[in-house]
Amino acid sequence: MSTNATPGEVPEDLTKRVTSFVDHQVIPVEHEIETDRELLARLRGAARAAGVFAPSAPTEYGGLGLSMREQADVLEESGRSLLGPLVMNCAAPDEGNMTLLEHVATPAQRERYLRPLAAGDARSAFAMTEPAPGAGSDPGTLTTRAVRDGGDWLIDGRKWFITGADGAAFFIVMAGTGADAATMFLVDAGTPGLSVGRHIPTIDAGFTGGHCEVVFDRCRVPSSAVLGEVDRGFANAQVRLGPARLTHCMRWLGVARRAHEIMLGYVVKRELFGSRLADLGLAQHLIADNEIDIAASRSLIRTTAATLDERGRANHETSIAKTFVSEAVGRIVDRSVQLCGGQGVSHDLPLARFLAEVRPFRIYDGASEVHRWSVARRAVRRYEATRTGGTTHG
């Protein structure tokens, strides 16, 4: 998505460098992340040294400026450790926020918000989702409002499941500014009226800064805080949502591959009924189904990434990819757990952790059912528009 990147062939060297970096520098120490407070900083230094830091960020802000198609390979590799995307500064929500800022922010905003984000000096959050009856999967029900007050805006409302909120340097906030219109605002942490509440205790723990409740209580921001145009918040956010869905897929596919590799490492060693588990039919069809799900997910991600690079927007395609990949990733990790038996559900292997980490992916960023509903509606509309065979043609 970077304007610096020419879509096309992926630099194979880079992908290999990422694989090697994750295999040799990240995975061996990933279990130390909770005890070694210096680890992240050290690893980020190593990532910079290896030339794999900030793959999605524009080159003028120090990133690698990769196209979506190029990110497909690199982010998948980064995802083979839960820690990889964080270390390489291509984790959600920062990675998606960089894309958004790159395309929608003013030069001044980019300097102030994008530069530290790309450098890994700050974290950010995207504050859109609200508790019922507010905007969850249905943005039309947004209850957070922003009203003009002199030259400023006053924001009021409640958000939740705001990933990375605890410790974020700034928030991109979606607030209603008209009957059916919304506007995005850049709000610095510490702004009076903005408070970050509890971490919602979810089964995943892989996102720095948690999934938090955030309250805006007469939170005053200047007019320069508007990101993009007033009343164009939903349209502008699309620049982020489609690509962010897809980069999620890339990273989670990395997790799934790691699970598959751990399982292969187990089944080639474990004996059952006098054979290696790897050679028993009862295991082989699960192994094969994993390979099939990995190949299909990867093809769909790469094809959709190329489409995004070409067209800039591909909501139908990213909905399809997100739905398929989130479910495939769940199946892959589940089969890997199953084949590792009792160890699969114990914390002696990381698979049980992966199982909890990937489950919410079928819900976050639009539940599978909501995406299916959108996909069906678009399919029907396209069919009606053409009344030809071209409906499903890509």
Add this chain to the structure above:
Amino acid sequence: MSTNATPGEVPEDLTKRVTSFVDHQVIPVEHEIETDRELLARLRGAARAAGVFAPSAPTEYGGLGLSMREQADVLEESGRSLLGPLVMNCAAPDEGNMTLLEHVATPAQRERYLRPLAAGDARSAFAMTEPAPGAGSDPGTLTTRAVRDGGDWLIDGRKWFITGADGAAFFIVMAGTGADAATMFLVDAGTPGLSVGRHIPTIDAGFTGGHCEVVFDRCRVPSSAVLGEVDRGFANAQVRLGPARLTHCMRWLGVARRAHEIMLGYVVKRELFGSRLADLGLAQHLIADNEIDIAASRSLIRTTAATLDERGRANHETSIAKTFVSEAVGRIVDRSVQLCGGQGVSHDLPLARFLAEVRPFRIYDGASEVHRWSVARRAVRRYEATRTGGTTHG
């Protein structure tokens, strides 16, 4: 399975009493179990008062002496709280050990081990599973050995995933005593040479006493510790394994029903796109699939329970039921999580916990793949034995 019970119609009053007990006495306080140390004792008193205590135990030991068919209804109801089976003293592994002791133990052993178990005064463990390359799903590879030493036996070996080991008053230990023969022993906690090691950190937390590593190091027991006959351990254990598989199904189906109920409570309140979630097609097919899986699981459990009551043994049928129900329960809880969206994967609802609790059920007591392998082999053998249409006839 109790010798006291006449298989037949289930006392409807009892089932209703259990439902009411779980709804009004257990569920309202279940979240306090980790903080209120007196809670379990109080609830067990209430269970006795309500006449729902120890449904599987023989009447002469103070239990309700229910047949398997009768237990099907009662244990399902008990399972609607993760705490229910523990409170009602029909949780694994004690419930299965009571069955085993009732059928295989000597009168003296019953008095010493079954009586306190039935009364809820002691807990127990069944020590069969071993770490690789020992006996997991393949009992032929048992590495724990018992050898005669004078009038005693000396047991040596390592076990793991021994449910309830921490705090168990005694262990039923499977140890090899011949080329292809094994023997069960009753070993008191505290016997020199028996040590309970770490709790294997698994994703489920619902079993009191954990899943532990247990080591036998020249652990000496008298000949009166033999449970059943010498060298007949595997055959005798069948008395336990088939029924224990099925009572697992009963309790887990209760968990699945509870998840379904919690989800229904959510979808009738949550609005999406201007309708109740409960009325949207995107939710309805998941709700219906839950109802179908619940009905099919329950029918299969009841039918198989009746077969066990009639025949005493039904390995093919319990393998089928365990495989189907463990997978159906997983699907039901997963759909319930999905329909509750972000809350489904948060600990604001108990669904996320249920998800972790039920996942190992597809692995414990024989992984689905191993049961499928047995089921296929038996189906083929039966076909060959008859060469008629009677293969799958029940």
Add this chain to the structure above:
Amino acid sequence: MSTNATPGEVPEDLTKRVTSFVDHQVIPVEHEIETDRELLARLRGAARAAGVFAPSAPTEYGGLGLSMREQADVLEESGRSLLGPLVMNCAAPDEGNMTLLEHVATPAQRERYLRPLAAGDARSAFAMTEPAPGAGSDPGTLTTRAVRDGGDWLIDGRKWFITGADGAAFFIVMAGTGADAATMFLVDAGTPGLSVGRHIPTIDAGFTGGHCEVVFDRCRVPSSAVLGEVDRGFANAQVRLGPARLTHCMRWLGVARRAHEIMLGYVVKRELFGSRLADLGLAQHLIADNEIDIAASRSLIRTTAATLDERGRANHETSIAKTFVSEAVGRIVDRSVQLCGGQGVSHDLPLARFLAEVRPFRIYDGASEVHRWSVARRAVRRYEATRTGGTTHG
């Protein structure tokens, strides 16, 4: 459902007699049905001689008067040949029409219509389904109308997918007689204004008399033709619809078991990679899944049949059973085809024929999607009615 029958244990002798009859008298000649015009009559004679004729019909009309629970076993066995139910006079739609007439018809109507049906001297049809925009899965849109004309009724409308219409001696016709009310009429073949049109060319060919278009053009019938009460057609038809759904399940499960048996016969003989196909893991999990689907379907059918015997009506339960069993039967036949490879999709084995015969079962008598929609709505309503845990309790 017969009033003569006492629900309870199934006479095992009868089931065995049916198995033997189908194995030794029907299956060996089933392929001759299209060339040997006397075959059916001969086989029906044999069925009478074997005491397996008309199992669903009341004893006073010459049938066996079996309860639903008893029919579960007998009709499953009959279904192991596509010809079995026809030979034994328990095929659709006659079997369901007998149930309806037994419960709703006047004594005179029973004598005139039920007696020859039970004796196998006449066939019948149930004319409810209409082409769009009429009543398919949605009875509220019934377009066939009956209006009083003197003491008579005049029926006008179009029906289609009327099973068995070609050659039926009489039709049970559902016609609108009020705003939301409908009435059933008994209309003799040959009545002026009633014409049977083309056989709709469907992929199944197992129903005698086809699935036809039927037109009513000022078709005059006397008031004695009313079956049940005027304006109570839908309510009265429920007596037929629930049980008929379930007897379909019984017969189709028989087809599925036959497919499974044919497949077992193939895999024990066929060698692949130096082993019997039956012993290869790649086959075993399909064999096991068939066994599981057969066991789950059978349990669900028997349990639901017992519920129908007890309560007389069980729409929720029969919807669930029909949905599950129709899909399970499809899976079982499909896996059987798959394991027989090229022969599975050739007409050298009957499996390819079975595949076509069972596919419409997921559509006829209410498509799976419509049943799921009803099941979900009922589940939600029950939940709201109780607000207790009793929702899914049976």
Add this chain to the structure above:
Amino acid sequence: MSTNATPGEVPEDLTKRVTSFVDHQVIPVEHEIETDRELLARLRGAARAAGVFAPSAPTEYGGLGLSMREQADVLEESGRSLLGPLVMNCAAPDEGNMTLLEHVATPAQRERYLRPLAAGDARSAFAMTEPAPGAGSDPGTLTTRAVRDGGDWLIDGRKWFITGADGAAFFIVMAGTGADAATMFLVDAGTPGLSVGRHIPTIDAGFTGGHCEVVFDRCRVPSSAVLGEVDRGFANAQVRLGPARLTHCMRWLGVARRAHEIMLGYVVKRELFGSRLADLGLAQHLIADNEIDIAASRSLIRTTAATLDERGRANHETSIAKTFVSEAVGRIVDRSVQLCGGQGVSHDLPLARFLAEVRPFRIYDGASEVHRWSVARRAVRRYEATRTGGTTHG
């Protein structure tokens, strides 16, 4: 795969031209193919005029010389009519045989066999599969043998499921010529000792020339009949098998898309419960699942085609694609049938025909289970070769 083609971007004009040709020239008359004997010749003339004839054949033989990646789009479009590939001369088995001849044949063989094939003047067959206990999915058990006799070869053996055999001008025959070695031979129809037997009556009818039994009884061919090198038959055949698997996927995906389009045409018109079926949730999730399966299949086909263009061989990848796509195509057609209800299973729509046509695709060219077995074995071998994270990396 053509040596003339430069892999890369697909000429969009060509794809559109094919879509238009199929929509306007083929689909409107496809139902006349069995009655109008001149139709095929006329349509082929139109295909030549439209510049869409023989897309896979090399340009020097009059074809379009498309790469695999380019064929992916064009063959998918051709497949939207069962007649399309035949009309455009890119149907199996000729299309695969052209690929094989192009790469393995001598110049003289190409002139004699490839030229008329590419021109559409002759049909061909590939004779490898044998009845049990011969070579089905397991080439190691080949029983057809060829032995030298003077300068000639004598071929003896039985083949079956030989697609297109009836009317083929020549056969490419795989025969054993050593312990583990086989050789391919070009055998003209009419050669003494070669006889084409019965058409095996399969559920699909879309292949001209049927699936036949073929017998070789001392069938004498000169040494110039050897295709490729002696004893290198299996290795040489790989040139055909991988690509042929994938072009099957392309054509069948076209069938699936056509089914999806017909279904969309139905659901936008049909009313149920007062709404268009297209707008009901019970239909939307099936529509969405079709869109997802189409997108995933297409991505996998295109990615695998590009890999074949790059590497020339990709057995692992084509096994994965064939397994996934054959199953996805089955699901898509099945859902389309389901949504069209009674009409879906009637021959008033072509869907029922499609259902029968696509079912064998999960068996032909290697059953899903055999491909899964190969995929698992390769996955394990690759893992063992690397012991790194690179196992599943593509």
